[in-house]
Amino acid sequence: MKSRLTNPVLAKEVKLRFRSPKSFIGILLYLLAMCIFVFGFIYTTTSLTGTIYFKPSESVILFTFLTFIQLGLVLFITPGLTAGTISGERERQTLPMLLTTSQSSFQIVTGKLLSSVLFLLLLIFAGLPVYSMVFLFGGISPVLLVKSLLFLFVTLLAIGSLGVLFSTLIRRTTVSMIATYGSMLFFSAVIPFLFLIIIQVNQFGAMGMTPSKSYAGHILASINPEIFFATLLEPEIGTGIQEMTQVTFPLWIGYLIFYGLITIISIWIATKKLRVNMKKHK
Numbered sequence: 115m116k117s118r119l120t121n122p123v124l125a126k127e128v129k130l131r132f133r134s135p136k137s138f139i140g141i142l143l144y145l146l147a148m149c150i151f152v153f154g155f156i157y158t159t160t161s162l163t164g165t166i167y168f169k170p171s172e173s174v175i176l177f178t179f180l181t182f183i184q185l186g187l188v189l190f191i192t193p194g195l196t197a198g199t200i201s202g203e204r205e206r207q208t209l210p211m212l213l214t215t216s217q218s219s220f221q222i223v224t225g226k227l228l229s230s231v232l233f234l235l236l237l238i239f240a241g242l243p244v245y246s247m248v249f250l251f252g253g254i255s256p257v258l259l260v261k262s263l264l265f266l267f268v269t270l271l272a273i274g275s276l277g278v279l280f281s282t283l284i285r286r287t288t289v290s291m292i293a294t295y296g297s298m299l300f301f302s303a304v305i306p307f308l309f310l311i312i313i314q315v316n317q318f319g320a321m322g323m324t325p326s327k328s329y330a331g332h333i334l335a336s337i338n339p340e341i342f343f344a345t346l347l348e349p350e351i352g353t354g355i356q357e358m359t360q361v362t363f364p365l366w367i368g369y370l371i372f373y374g375l376i377t378i379i380s381i382w383i384a385t386k387k388l389r390v391n392m393k394k395h396k
Contacts (some may be wrong), residue, residue, distance in 0.1 A: 123225030148244045170253030177248045188270045193294035196277025198287040199226035219388040272373035275380035282384040309334040332361040336368030
Protein backbone atom coordinates (compact mmCIF):
# COMPACT_ATOMS: atom_id res chain seq x y z
CA MET A 115 0.00 0.00 0.00
CA LYS A 116 2.83 2.36 0.86
CA SER A 117 4.55 1.74 -2.48
CA ARG A 118 1.36 2.74 -4.30
CA LEU A 119 1.14 6.03 -2.46
CA THR A 120 4.78 6.99 -3.02
CA ASN A 121 5.86 8.43 -6.36
CA PRO A 122 9.61 8.12 -7.05
CA VAL A 123 9.22 10.02 -10.32
CA LEU A 124 7.79 13.00 -8.47
CA ALA A 125 10.51 12.82 -5.80
CA LYS A 126 13.27 12.73 -8.43
CA GLU A 127 11.79 15.57 -10.50
CA VAL A 128 11.30 17.77 -7.45
CA LYS A 129 14.89 17.22 -6.30
CA LEU A 130 16.30 17.99 -9.74
CA ARG A 131 14.17 21.07 -10.22
CA PHE A 132 14.53 22.58 -6.76
CA ARG A 133 18.26 21.91 -6.51
CA SER A 134 18.94 23.82 -9.71
CA PRO A 135 20.35 27.33 -9.17
CA LYS A 136 18.33 28.51 -12.17
CA SER A 137 15.09 27.84 -10.30
CA PHE A 138 16.00 30.08 -7.39
CA ILE A 139 17.41 32.75 -9.69
CA GLY A 140 14.07 32.73 -11.50
CA ILE A 141 12.20 33.10 -8.20
CA LEU A 142 14.49 35.95 -7.16
CA LEU A 143 13.96 37.82 -10.42
CA TYR A 144 10.20 37.27 -10.18
CA LEU A 145 10.06 38.68 -6.64
CA LEU A 146 12.22 41.64 -7.64
CA ALA A 147 9.88 42.37 -10.55
CA MET A 148 6.83 42.17 -8.26
CA CYS A 149 8.44 44.47 -5.67
CA ILE A 150 9.39 47.01 -8.32
CA PHE A 151 5.86 46.95 -9.71
CA VAL A 152 4.12 47.27 -6.33
CA PHE A 153 6.30 50.03 -4.91
CA GLY A 154 6.42 51.77 -8.28
CA PHE A 155 2.62 51.70 -8.47
CA ILE A 156 2.29 53.09 -4.93
CA TYR A 157 4.87 55.83 -5.57
CA THR A 158 3.35 56.81 -8.92
CA THR A 159 -0.21 56.89 -7.54
CA THR A 160 0.67 58.99 -4.50
CA SER A 161 2.72 61.35 -6.67
CA LEU A 162 -0.08 61.89 -9.18
CA THR A 163 -2.74 62.42 -6.50
CA GLY A 164 -0.47 64.64 -4.41
CA THR A 165 -1.27 62.71 -1.22
CA ILE A 166 0.90 60.81 1.24
CA TYR A 167 -1.56 57.96 1.75
CA PHE A 168 -2.88 55.12 -0.39
CA LYS A 169 -6.66 54.92 -0.79
CA PRO A 170 -8.61 51.63 -0.52
CA SER A 171 -9.94 52.13 -4.05
CA GLU A 172 -6.37 52.36 -5.31
CA SER A 173 -5.56 49.21 -3.33
CA VAL A 174 -8.29 47.38 -5.26
CA ILE A 175 -6.70 48.47 -8.54
CA LEU A 176 -3.30 47.25 -7.36
CA PHE A 177 -4.77 43.91 -6.31
CA THR A 178 -6.44 43.57 -9.71
CA PHE A 179 -3.15 44.20 -11.51
CA LEU A 180 -1.33 41.69 -9.31
CA THR A 181 -3.99 39.05 -9.87
CA PHE A 182 -3.78 39.38 -13.63
CA ILE A 183 0.02 39.30 -13.43
CA GLN A 184 -0.26 36.00 -11.57
CA LEU A 185 -2.75 34.77 -14.17
CA GLY A 186 -0.36 35.75 -16.97
CA LEU A 187 2.40 33.90 -15.14
CA VAL A 188 0.26 30.75 -15.07
CA LEU A 189 -0.86 31.05 -18.69
CA PHE A 190 2.57 31.68 -20.25
CA ILE A 191 4.98 29.73 -18.02
CA THR A 192 3.00 26.54 -17.44
CA PRO A 193 3.16 25.36 -21.10
CA GLY A 194 6.92 25.86 -21.13
CA LEU A 195 7.35 23.75 -17.99
CA THR A 196 5.04 20.87 -18.93
CA ALA A 197 5.12 20.58 -22.73
CA GLY A 198 8.50 18.81 -22.69
CA THR A 199 8.08 16.53 -19.69
CA ILE A 200 7.50 13.29 -21.62
CA SER A 201 8.78 14.24 -25.08
CA GLY A 202 12.02 15.43 -23.49
CA GLU A 203 12.55 12.00 -21.98
CA ARG A 204 11.83 10.48 -25.39
CA GLU A 205 14.33 12.77 -27.15
CA ARG A 206 17.02 11.94 -24.57
CA GLN A 207 16.17 8.26 -25.10
CA THR A 208 15.57 7.77 -21.36
CA LEU A 209 11.84 7.08 -21.62
CA PRO A 210 12.24 3.33 -22.41
CA MET A 211 14.29 2.90 -19.23
CA LEU A 212 11.66 4.80 -17.25
CA LEU A 213 8.92 2.57 -18.62
CA THR A 214 10.77 -0.60 -17.64
CA THR A 215 10.64 0.36 -13.96
CA SER A 216 7.87 -0.72 -11.60
CA GLN A 217 6.25 2.70 -11.84
CA SER A 218 2.82 2.79 -13.44
CA SER A 219 1.95 5.12 -16.30
CA PHE A 220 -0.23 7.12 -13.93
CA GLN A 221 2.66 7.64 -11.52
CA ILE A 222 4.95 8.77 -14.33
CA VAL A 223 2.42 11.21 -15.78
CA THR A 224 1.33 12.67 -12.44
CA GLY A 225 4.91 12.84 -11.19
CA LYS A 226 5.97 14.89 -14.22
CA LEU A 227 2.89 17.09 -13.93
CA LEU A 228 3.05 17.72 -10.19
CA SER A 229 6.76 18.59 -10.23
CA SER A 230 6.04 21.47 -12.64
CA VAL A 231 2.90 22.47 -10.74
CA LEU A 232 4.79 22.57 -7.43
CA PHE A 233 7.42 24.89 -8.89
CA LEU A 234 4.78 27.33 -10.13
CA LEU A 235 2.99 27.11 -6.79
CA LEU A 236 6.29 28.01 -5.14
CA LEU A 237 6.47 31.09 -7.36
CA ILE A 238 2.92 32.08 -6.44
CA PHE A 239 3.34 31.52 -2.71
CA ALA A 240 6.75 33.19 -2.67
CA GLY A 241 5.03 36.35 -3.90
CA LEU A 242 2.33 36.24 -1.22
CA PRO A 243 4.15 38.66 1.16
CA VAL A 244 4.24 41.21 -1.64
CA TYR A 245 0.75 40.21 -2.80
CA SER A 246 -0.69 40.67 0.70
CA MET A 247 0.62 44.24 1.04
CA VAL A 248 -2.74 45.39 -0.32
CA PHE A 249 -4.30 44.44 3.03
CA LEU A 250 -2.35 47.28 4.64
CA PHE A 251 -4.43 49.80 2.70
CA GLY A 252 -7.86 48.11 2.92
CA GLY A 253 -10.45 47.49 0.24
CA ILE A 254 -9.62 43.79 -0.19
CA SER A 255 -10.96 40.88 1.86
CA PRO A 256 -8.88 37.76 2.63
CA VAL A 257 -11.69 35.67 1.14
CA LEU A 258 -11.11 37.27 -2.25
CA LEU A 259 -7.41 36.47 -2.04
CA VAL A 260 -8.17 32.82 -1.20
CA LYS A 261 -10.64 32.59 -4.10
CA SER A 262 -8.10 34.07 -6.50
CA LEU A 263 -5.44 31.57 -5.43
CA LEU A 264 -7.88 28.67 -5.66
CA PHE A 265 -8.92 29.45 -9.22
CA LEU A 266 -5.28 30.14 -10.18
CA PHE A 267 -4.48 26.63 -9.00
CA VAL A 268 -7.37 25.16 -11.02
CA THR A 269 -6.17 27.00 -14.14
CA LEU A 270 -2.57 25.97 -13.54
CA LEU A 271 -3.49 22.31 -13.14
CA ALA A 272 -5.64 22.28 -16.30
CA ILE A 273 -3.04 23.93 -18.54
CA GLY A 274 -0.31 21.75 -17.06
CA SER A 275 -2.38 18.65 -17.80
CA LEU A 276 -2.78 19.75 -21.41
CA GLY A 277 0.99 20.26 -21.64
CA VAL A 278 1.68 16.74 -20.35
CA LEU A 279 -0.98 15.34 -22.73
CA PHE A 280 0.58 16.94 -25.81
CA SER A 281 4.03 15.95 -24.58
CA THR A 282 2.82 12.33 -24.46
CA LEU A 283 1.05 12.32 -27.81
CA ILE A 284 3.65 14.33 -29.78
CA ARG A 285 7.20 13.08 -30.18
CA ARG A 286 8.95 16.44 -30.59
CA THR A 287 9.14 18.91 -27.71
CA THR A 288 8.98 21.93 -30.00
CA VAL A 289 5.76 20.77 -31.64
CA SER A 290 4.31 19.81 -28.26
CA MET A 291 5.10 23.27 -26.91
CA ILE A 292 3.49 24.92 -29.93
CA ALA A 293 0.33 22.83 -29.44
CA THR A 294 0.17 23.69 -25.74
CA TYR A 295 0.67 27.41 -26.30
CA GLY A 296 -1.88 27.26 -29.10
CA SER A 297 -4.45 25.76 -26.74
CA MET A 298 -3.66 28.41 -24.14
CA LEU A 299 -4.05 31.19 -26.70
CA PHE A 300 -7.36 29.71 -27.85
CA PHE A 301 -8.76 29.79 -24.31
CA SER A 302 -7.34 33.23 -23.47
CA ALA A 303 -7.65 35.13 -26.78
CA VAL A 304 -9.97 33.40 -29.26
CA ILE A 305 -12.77 32.62 -26.82
CA PRO A 306 -13.25 36.29 -25.72
CA PHE A 307 -13.45 37.25 -29.40
CA LEU A 308 -16.10 34.61 -30.04
CA PHE A 309 -17.97 35.75 -26.93
CA LEU A 310 -18.14 39.33 -28.22
CA ILE A 311 -19.36 38.16 -31.63
CA ILE A 312 -22.12 35.99 -30.13
CA ILE A 313 -23.29 38.78 -27.81
CA GLN A 314 -23.35 41.30 -30.66
CA VAL A 315 -25.30 38.93 -32.91
CA ASN A 316 -27.75 38.14 -30.09
CA GLN A 317 -28.37 41.80 -29.30
CA PHE A 318 -28.62 42.75 -32.98
CA GLY A 319 -31.18 40.01 -33.55
CA ALA A 320 -33.30 41.27 -30.65
CA MET A 321 -33.83 44.64 -32.44
CA GLY A 322 -34.69 46.61 -29.30
CA MET A 323 -36.49 43.76 -27.58
CA THR A 324 -35.20 41.67 -24.69
CA PRO A 325 -32.34 39.49 -26.01
CA SER A 326 -32.96 35.77 -26.04
CA LYS A 327 -30.97 33.40 -23.86
CA SER A 328 -27.47 32.83 -25.16
CA TYR A 329 -26.15 29.62 -23.62
CA ALA A 330 -23.17 29.62 -25.97
CA GLY A 331 -22.17 33.11 -24.86
CA HIS A 332 -22.54 32.18 -21.20
CA ILE A 333 -20.39 29.07 -21.64
CA LEU A 334 -17.69 31.02 -23.45
CA ALA A 335 -17.64 33.64 -20.68
CA SER A 336 -17.38 30.99 -17.98
CA ILE A 337 -14.43 29.15 -19.57
CA ASN A 338 -12.31 32.20 -20.43
CA PRO A 339 -9.77 32.94 -17.66
CA GLU A 340 -9.65 36.71 -18.20
CA ILE A 341 -13.40 37.20 -18.24
CA PHE A 342 -13.90 34.91 -15.27
CA PHE A 343 -11.23 36.60 -13.14
CA ALA A 344 -12.70 39.98 -14.05
CA THR A 345 -16.08 38.81 -12.71
CA LEU A 346 -14.36 37.38 -9.64
CA LEU A 347 -12.71 40.71 -8.82
CA GLU A 348 -15.67 42.83 -9.88
CA PRO A 349 -19.05 41.11 -9.31
CA GLU A 350 -20.84 43.81 -11.33
CA ILE A 351 -19.15 42.46 -14.47
CA GLY A 352 -20.64 39.04 -13.76
CA THR A 353 -24.07 40.59 -13.31
CA GLY A 354 -23.68 42.38 -16.64
CA ILE A 355 -22.74 39.15 -18.41
CA GLN A 356 -25.79 37.40 -16.95
CA GLU A 357 -27.97 40.25 -18.22
CA MET A 358 -26.44 40.03 -21.69
CA THR A 359 -26.76 36.26 -21.93
CA GLN A 360 -30.02 36.00 -19.93
CA VAL A 361 -28.51 32.94 -18.16
CA THR A 362 -28.21 33.00 -14.36
CA PHE A 363 -26.06 29.89 -13.95
CA PRO A 364 -23.02 30.84 -11.78
CA LEU A 365 -19.88 31.39 -13.84
CA TRP A 366 -17.57 29.90 -11.22
CA ILE A 367 -19.36 26.54 -11.33
CA GLY A 368 -18.95 26.38 -15.11
CA TYR A 369 -15.28 27.33 -14.73
CA LEU A 370 -14.60 24.57 -12.21
CA ILE A 371 -16.50 21.93 -14.21
CA PHE A 372 -14.81 22.77 -17.51
CA TYR A 373 -11.22 22.96 -16.29
CA GLY A 374 -11.73 20.06 -13.91
CA LEU A 375 -12.84 17.90 -16.84
CA ILE A 376 -9.86 19.07 -18.91
CA THR A 377 -7.51 18.01 -16.11
CA ILE A 378 -9.10 14.60 -15.60
CA ILE A 379 -9.45 13.78 -19.32
CA SER A 380 -5.92 14.95 -20.15
CA ILE A 381 -4.33 12.87 -17.39
CA TRP A 382 -6.45 9.84 -18.35
CA ILE A 383 -5.52 10.01 -22.06
CA ALA A 384 -1.84 10.64 -21.29
CA THR A 385 -1.81 7.63 -18.96
CA LYS A 386 -3.44 5.39 -21.58
CA LYS A 387 -1.21 6.56 -24.46
CA LEU A 388 2.16 6.64 -22.67
CA ARG A 389 3.09 2.98 -23.22
CA VAL A 390 1.05 2.56 -26.39
CA ASN A 391 3.23 5.09 -28.22
CA MET A 392 6.37 3.23 -27.17
CA LYS A 393 5.02 -0.07 -28.50
CA LYS A 394 4.24 1.55 -31.84
CA HIS A 395 7.73 3.03 -31.94
CA LYS A 396 9.28 -0.37 -31.37
